[in-house]
Amino acid sequence: MHKLVLASNNAGKVKEFQALLAPLNFEVIPQGVLGIPAAEEPHHTFVENALAKARHASSASGLPALADDSGICAHALDGRPGVHSARYAGEPANDLANNRKLISELNNQSDRSAHYVCALVLVNSADDPNPMIVESSWYGVIVDEAKGTNGFGYDPHFFLPELNLTAAELDPAQKNSISHRGQALRELMSQLQTRV
């Protein structure tokens, strides 16, 4: 069993990672369980923020750490909210307020296309010179009306035309099978296999 600190305090992400990693023989310890506070996320790219989170959790725990920095990029808004997705409507992070702000900014926009981004970074130690880094995207459309109660964050407004459902209407296993996070984690695991 591989022990791994998950460098996230987002309950929705933690659930998804636990489901994705449980069958792969990983013991996932959310950093909150160890009393590790959230890291600063000052950077302009998902990858840099994920690296900062992974180093922070590994340094505090002495264990390998996996971090996720993710967000939604609306194409009509030049990619906003992007890396600012979690606190788009200000502190403290609030999914409902973030969604309202995004919908109001898209009010007069005909282009509703968007994508989620997930950057994952896995470090063996805080000073690991060779972190594993992957990034994946998931494309959809932002709709005004919230639908569904699964998932978290922007999921009730993230509509998948090919399925005719929002991400919050998918069951958790279905979401993990196609999401930015599921794709990125499968890629990370396949890279990890070539290393050991």
Ligand SMILES: O=c1nc[nH]c2c1ncn2[C@H]1C[C@H](O)[C@@H](COP(=O)(O)OP(=O)(O)OP(=O)(O)O)O1
């Ligand atoms: O699958 C997703 N379904 C819905 N919303 C999502 C998803 N993936 C990311 N998102 C949104 C949530 C949050 O507004 C932001 C992540 O921000 P991000 O800084 O990476 O996470 P966070 O601050 O919530 O927790 P933490 O940094 O402790 O991992 O993007």
Ligand SMILES: [Mg+2]
């Ligand atoms: Mg964050």
